Amino acid sequence: MDKKTYLNQIHNYFFEKEVSNKDIAGVIEDYSELYDEAIALGFTDEEVVLKLGQPKDIYDAIKDTLHFDRSGSRHKIVAIMPFVATILFFTFGFVLEGWSYAWAFYLLIPVVAILTNVRGKDKIVALTPFISIIGFFLLGFLLEAWHPGWLIFFTVPVTAILLNVNGKERMIGLMPFIVTIIYILVGTYVTFDFYYYGWAMYAIIPLVALIMHYKGLKDLILVISIFLAVAAHLTLYFTLGLLEYAWLPYLLPLVLGVLFGRIKIMMFDELDQKQNKIGLALALFILMTYLAVNFIVQDIWQWSWIILMLIPMIGIYLGTKFKHPVAYMPFISVIVFILLGVFGGYWEFAWIVFLSIPMVAILTESGEKSKIDHQDETSDK
């Protein structure tokens, strides 16, 4: 940990505790000086942090000298947003007859709450789902690009990777998204046949990972086997016309990868290996269902992507079960909203489902927070 990270952690902790900006600035200034002095005396970053204490310890030690901003402007701004959103919604609906997308103003409620309450990198990551939804609907309504407009949802994991992962792991983490974007865009705009043979390019993902973490002969064999599989795949498709057997060559690198212990299933953070396997299997099943449904039924790109919403919901279920029901709500709201809009044409009313997000949060999370606050108070005594 360096000085900047340490001071950021203090800043974020105090900000979450609603300490006034003036007091936060004062504490940061003091700790910046203390940090510099300790470094000048020859202490390492780790030793300095140990000496000066963690943000929680600092807060607990000085909280009786702090001033709080509990009735502050950020709460007022968040509290007023439902009214602002409602006014904008009706204005946009009645004046411009834009009922089908006027509901997007309700996204201002969580967006403003994030802007005012979340700090640092987390703010950007927390905002990306909402930016994606707005972008997706703009692409859909204005350009009729529902497909491949759904690719915009990739900004959520891509942003999280860009901001939280460094070095080789960043490139490895980004590869599935880069490959999928290229695969879908080429399949959509260049040639539809690319959907049948272009998935060979997914071989780039393990190739990049193997090259980045090259450990010797076994990896070389794996790399060669992947190239051979791709070559066999393309031969089966183009020369022999055996589309249905095109997947077979990939069994070779798959088996070798398992034998060499180089295939690891890492999908959902914080889950154990068994849960990861279940999550990966279900995610693949959902993805395949989504693709199959779209190939079988024509012109459902506009709404069929809601099937993909099940993937993050499975991740949440495997990780926390129903400990935080509100985590499911953005996905459930979007699914219900789209179904009501597409099949019932109730765009002008369907936005109401988004109100379920803060409602569930209030009903299920406020009790948790009071429990935590109560624990804090008890531990202080």
Add this chain to the structure above:
Amino acid sequence: MLNTQFKKGILDLCIMKVVQDEEMYGFEIIEKLSKVLDINENTIYPILRRLTEQKLFETYAKDSPHGAPRKYYKITDRGKKRLETYIVEWDAFTESVNQILKGENHG
């Protein structure tokens, strides 16, 4: 074992005394006291902050050889009066304790 509140009171007294003797910057006070007393470095900053909040200390910035100016602590008149009271109370307290330990005044 002395309780935490009692220790904090003694630390207030020590910090006020060293700052009265010589105006110092935060880390200097921490270094000086943590060498003499068996305390964590991170217990002194909150006391400095509280004493400043109570107007017993005031601070001013002074250039340092490391670049950024340092925040120096200086005892105020109010702080000096409070320190005098603390010292009188401390002397009376230690005298009473010493009398007990030496077996005097046992009735």
